[in-house]
Amino acid sequence: MNIKVIVKGKTKGALLISKNPINFLGGIDKKTGQVRDKNHDLFGKSIANKILVFPFGVGSSVGAYTIYSLKYNKCAPLAMICLKADITTASGCAISNIPLIVAQREDYESLKDGQEVSLDAIEGNIL
């Protein structure tokens, strides 16, 4: 796999796939991890303890602090997989020590919602 590691780490868990980009500030409830943006395809679902797969983050860079709050409130994703690295998601995962990788489109599109995987964000592998 052709993977770029943005924040290092290893984890195992189920994939949660978001079709839409995510605006962490405002779009996610930082106390529960629930998606609260009514127009989002994951509306009502929780991103807590999942490996969150989404194209990229949008919105204010303050959204990075929301990612930190999610971690602090123990409802953060286990890891994140993006198609494109944006500064907000990259800095949010970095301050919260959440593994983050960027996958090539082909690999990205082969990921299935609910699939259990092992993510190695050191060597850069999804098994």
Place this chain on the structure above:
Amino acid sequence: MELTKEEEDALDGKYGETLALAYRVLVAIGEATGSDKLIPIEWAHLSGVNYNTIGDAGEEFLSHLSKDAKFKVKTTVNPIGFDFDTVSKYNLDEQFIQKQQSITQSYEKMGAVPSFSCIPYEIFELPKKGTHVSFAESNAAIYANSVSGLKTNKEGAFSALASAITGKSPYSDLRNDENRKPNITIQMKVENKDELTYGMLGYFAGKVAGNSVAISGTKNLDKRSCKSLCAGMGTSGRCGMFTLEKGEGEKIDFDDKEMQKVRDELNTSESGDLITLGSPQLGLEEISDLAVMLKGRSFRKRCMIFCPRAIKEQITDLGYTKEIERAGGELLYDCCICLTPLIEKSNIDAVTTNSVKGAYYLRTSNGVDANLKSLNQIVREETK
């Protein structure tokens, strides 16, 4: 990215979690922006100081971080939400004041100079030309690159914070001389130019330019116009530098028609309930000009004037404070227009200002309309 052994160790937590966190941020941002190494910087200027910009999550984060983080290089900070000296006049939420205090204390505990200013380039001695710094405030980054001869990217709150802790920054974009050459030229075609014209030019330039832009047809910008240009540019896009020499590549005109488009976008009211001057904050030179302009006149309505505390003593000694206050002007220190809780939709519909950046944030963050006028026009029409 290629890291040195020491950087790699720090990233792996051998020097503690705080340094690991800071290196994770630099590496994450470096990887995301295609940088190949970290380089030393001498000065960090941080954004994310106003409680309104970072909220509870930011306040909590900084409070945790400040337990053991220490800034390694000179670190200055952006404005806070209000002026502690006069806040009691504003009926501000007690919780806001407490959270703001907590944020301020966290930064000071880590070693920041409590400058609370968005014009660090005007109130601090500058390092020698070519020095790499890490400025998160956009107008300051653009000013540093374009006027002060320093090198910085338009940093974000996290990259600048991580740079303050490590003394390093990813080597990318405007840190590389190749990328500092403008590849687009904007030809200034507007005839009568004042600071508002330059603010709108900046706003236009920010939208069309990449890393760096050349502006032709204009020379010898005064400080007010120059700051206005930087602030406008920083508001609308990612461009982090301008030069007044000719650049390579595409040429685009900024004429009356283009300026009208910007005005239509930002000028959303025909009058204001109050006047604000700032964004960026006014420095010594502008306050001195203002005091002269106000001689024998007084404001017809309330006028808030935002300044860094660093100039307070000087402008008082020089008699400017007395002159401005006599004219009905209200000087506020440590804060600025952008995201201040002092201007609220609940009691103010529209604000008259000469700041394009101020107008943008008043509308998008405070829900308050803006009425754009140059300072000359404000003095002519809003004082008697």
